[in-house]
Amino acid sequence: MVESGMTPKMAETAQDCHGGSRQVYASSRRKILRGIAMVTLGGLLAACQMVPKATGPAATPPPEKPADGVGPGLPTDTDRHRVALLVPQTGPNADVGMAIANATTMALLDSKTERVRITTYDTALGAAAAARQAVADGNKLILGPLLSEDVSAVAPIAREAKVPVLSFSNDSSVAGNGVFIMGFVPGQSVERVVAYARSKGQQRFGALVPKTVYGDRSAAAFRSAVTAAGGTLVAVETYDRSATALTGAARRLANAGAMDAVLIADSGGNAIRAVPVVKSTGNKQILGTELWNTDAALAGNPAMRGSWFASVSDGLYGQLATKYRTRFGKAPYRLASLGYDSVLLTVRIARDWKPGTNFPTTRLLAEDGFGGIDGIFRFNNRGIAMRALEVSEVGAGGFRVIDPAPTKW
Structure with missing residues (x-):
């Protein structure tokens, strides 16, 4: 079950998407709402929109407790797990x-699960506000957000x-105390x-890194x-993000x-610029990161x-990208696999989650970890996903x- 998320700017009516069909929940059962619009994402993902309030003579107020259990906000769902997806939609x-x-x-379609309902909330309208709405709607797990500053805003809520x-x-740095990172x-x-x-006999090492947070950590x-x-x-050697500074540091x-x-520890484009200078005083084994x-x-x-670099395996991701292009008409961003794997993880835990x-947060710390598009991974006690990586040669x-x-821990 996937829903387009409700944001803090929502009016009194809310809609619920059920695999492409829509039910409108209004404060009054005696009036039919007008102006319903259906937006389909890539012919698959049904997105819910605001419905303008009906105009005209005042309607008779609804009973305080509707007999059919339908009221403002998201409908009650006692058979599925409420999970929020917090990502930028604008x-x-x-x-x-x-x-x-x-x-x-x-991932929901491929796993054929009927136990998980996912509602999407737009963090571009304010990550903290999105988190408050997600909590108010009864979600028991948050997938996302994407940016570290948004994680910091969402975490205390x-x-x-x-x-x-x-x-x-x-x-x-944002992991821990209830926050787990999959990046x-x-x-x-x-x-x-x-x-x-080192296992191949390399003994003496040097590095070229940008003056960025990524570079500092690398x-x-x-x-x-x-x-x-x-x-x-x-x-x-470190450098500012300019061609002149890069060349100087490489020299x-x-x-x-x-x-x-x-x-x-930089993009492939900057590596291409730096390598001829680095090798000008003798051949060296060039190493890279997952950015390549x-x-x-x-x-x-x-x-x-x-050159060599280490990253998650791309074998299964290639299959995902092909299916994604077929369904949505364009190639996915590489980070899309994180969304897919987060759902597989949720579905696995949902089997024994009422x-x-x-x-059940402790289930995230399972020693045998989890598997997905990006291979096997497990969370350490700091909440950081430790991944099994492969080494590739250009x-x-x-x-x-x-x-x-590795295929197992």
Whole structure:
């Protein structure tokens, strides 16, 4: 069951979508509402809209307790679990939010579950307001939000209501105390590729990282990973996000001393610019992060061939992307898999979760973890999804897996 979410600006009437059909719940059973509009997302996801209040002579007030149980707000549902999806549906991140929402619809259809109802709320109108509405509507689990600042706004509201948050953020600083993050944490990718490089004989390591939050966390993970793997840290160079600063940092790193491997914790485009400079003082094994996973341009650049990077497996994601294009007429954003997997996780737990009761949060800490489009993962005691990653090599025709992801813990 998927519903288009109700926002804090909703009027007195609310609508409920049931697999494409719609029932209108009004404060009065004696008057038929006019102006109902149906919007279909990609021919599959039914979206609910506001219905203008009817005009004309005043209607007779409805009974205080309608005999059929229908009243303002969302209808009572005692047979299914109420789950809220908090993603941007408007604004600059609307396309990503819609891709995640569409993927949750696909997961519900593919799992053939009838025990879960998902209502979508637009965080672009205010994440805190969306969370308050979700709690007021009786949702017992929140999927999302996407942005770390939205997670910070939602967390205290959800915590007070004893509703856990399963966020799509990759910011580990917002995890914990009822908040679990499913995003791809950069440190895990760095640790995986450094460990693999060390196992192949690379001893002396250097890194090139941007002066961003992502870069800072990647650099910290890199230092720890080199030490843990028994390697030698030669140098870490940072740069502002400009071509001149990138080239300067790459040149400093190239002249910092002999090294076997260099991590570039940035996009594929910036790696392509930096690698010729990094290799100008001798050949080095180039390492990357999960950011390279979706950058096809890497395979078309001769200087990048032979580079290694770690990421979640793309095998099942390719199948999801194909089905997504068939249903919605366009390619999904890579983060759509997080929406799909969050629903699979919810459906699994829903088997032993009584509708109307609090979500069994301890089940998220299961030692055997969960599986999905992005492979197996499990949450640590901080609420961070620890993922099984594969290592790929950049080749002339694309990426080739050279060290598969584990299939069990």
